[in-house]
Amino acid sequence: MLLKNILVCQLASLVVATPLGFDSSTLPSLVAKIGHASWDIEGFAKDNPIGVTTGGAGGKKVTVTSAEDLVAAATGHEPAIIYIKGDITLPERLFIGSNKSLIGVGKTAHIHQNGLTVRHVDNVIIRNVKISRIEDNDGITLQNSTRVWVDHNEFESDISTGPDFYDGALDIIRASDWITVSWNYFHNHYKNNLIGNDDTFRDIDSGHLHVTFHHNRYENCGTRGPAGRFGHQHVYNNYYEDFHYQALHSRSDNQMLVEGNVFRGDTREALSTYGLVIPEDSPNTCVCGDEELDGFANLGARNDWGPAGVNITQVGNFTDAGYKYKLTPLLLVKPVAKLAAGVGKI
Ligand SMILES: *[C@@H]1O[C@H](CO)[C@@H](O)[C@H](O)[C@H]1NC(C)=O
Ligand SMILES: *[C@@H]1O[C@H](CO)[C@@H](O)[C@H](O)[C@H]1NC(C)=O
Ligand SMILES: *[C@@H]1O[C@H](CO)[C@@H](O)[C@H](O)[C@H]1NC(C)=O
Ligand SMILES: *[C@@H]1O[C@H](CO)[C@@H](O)[C@H](O)[C@H]1NC(C)=O
Secondary structure, eight states: OHHHHHHHHHHHHHHHTSTTSOOGGGHHHHHHHTSOOOSSOOSTTTSSSSOOOOTTTTSEEEEEOSHHHHHHHHSSSSOEEEEEOSEEEOSSOEEOOSSEEEEEOTTTOEEESSOEEEESOEEEEEESOEEEOOBTSOSEEEESOEEEEEESOEEEOOGGGOSSSBOOSEEEETTOEEEEEESOEEESOSBOOEESOOGGGHHHHTTOOEEEEESOEEEEEEEOSSEEESSEEEEESOEEEEEEEEEEEEETTOEEEEESOEEESSOSEEEEOOOOBOTTSOOSSOTTOBOOOBOEEEEOSOOBOTTOEEEOSOBOSOOOOSSOOOOOOGGGHHHHHHHHSSSSOO
16 A cells, blocks of 8 residues: 555656646656656557558658548558647548558547548558447448557447447457557557457458557446457456456457556456457347357466456466566556547647
8 A cells, every 4th residue: 555655646646746837748757767667668569560550651741631631641652650640530441551650649539430440551650540320330430450559539429328329449359460559548448459340250360450559448338348269369457447347358268468457436347368359349149149169368467457356267378578668657557548548748
């Protein structure tokens, strides 16, 4: 308790130290110093056999304020850094080309009506953008794509309409690989992150779907934070509050390395490798749930499960992510996530 108080006080005093309220420019150093966390790219999008994800680095820089300009800038494979300002209502899904960085300006970048698809491409960065209430489809879909960093975004809808009114917040499918999902704020959303979307794609997906999830903040969610099939996910230092039904689900031979996460509030199950797709998720064949093969989980640094359940039916062999990363002390995972995840922080 003493250590916790000291650390939280240090964090709090640094935050209030700025005279005119909170200055987000101090966040990166704060988070690095006290939170022992990486602000820069870390995980599979950084360390992988193809090379670090750079997005549009070195390309032209353009600021867009309309859907039309955003679509024009994000299409094609020439490197480009695209700064997004204000509300953008997309008339249809935006297919982002290779070698692109999409970066929201300030706290205002907000995508409405249709979401983003990263399909058949390589090397994309999406940061500091809010995406909300995309009906009947995902906020962001990564499909058959490599090297994507999804960082400091906000995803929101409404869970009262059940699992299928909105689809995934951010789903990663069809052999996508070398992805990092960091510092995002997922809230009021039912089905959050599905990795490998169908049991019939076993052959295509197996050996791919390497995804790092770190320092994301989940609040008032239903399922899939994430749920993985056929791949490898390293899930560390995420904070879950009121993740009602099931947060982490490793199924269909998927391997998950789970460490340093914190679960609070009304969260029934923090982690399961039992193959059953629970009735509260979105089973396709039976109201009692879909039967799938079990997955695997390995536990690294200690997690704080709170009152949530854990059901590990198979311990796997994914004991080492194979790269260097920083682990936030468990006691600081909640305050650091609340302080630094989401938009308006970079
Ligand atoms: C992305 O950019 C790199 C470097 O400019 C280039 O070699 C590569 O072909 C581009 N990717 C695509 C899919 O065009
Ligand atoms: C996946 O994307 C690559 C381009 O990166 C393309 O050549 C290939 O055909 C795509 N595969 C599928 C199954 O669509
Ligand atoms: C945990 O997994 C076992 C299968 O090994 C299953 O019988 C049991 O119902 C599961 N528990 C929960 C709470 O889902
Ligand atoms: C890890 O376990 C899986 C499932 O049992 C197996 O298919 C795979 O070959 C193992 N990998 C290594 C490196 O042992």
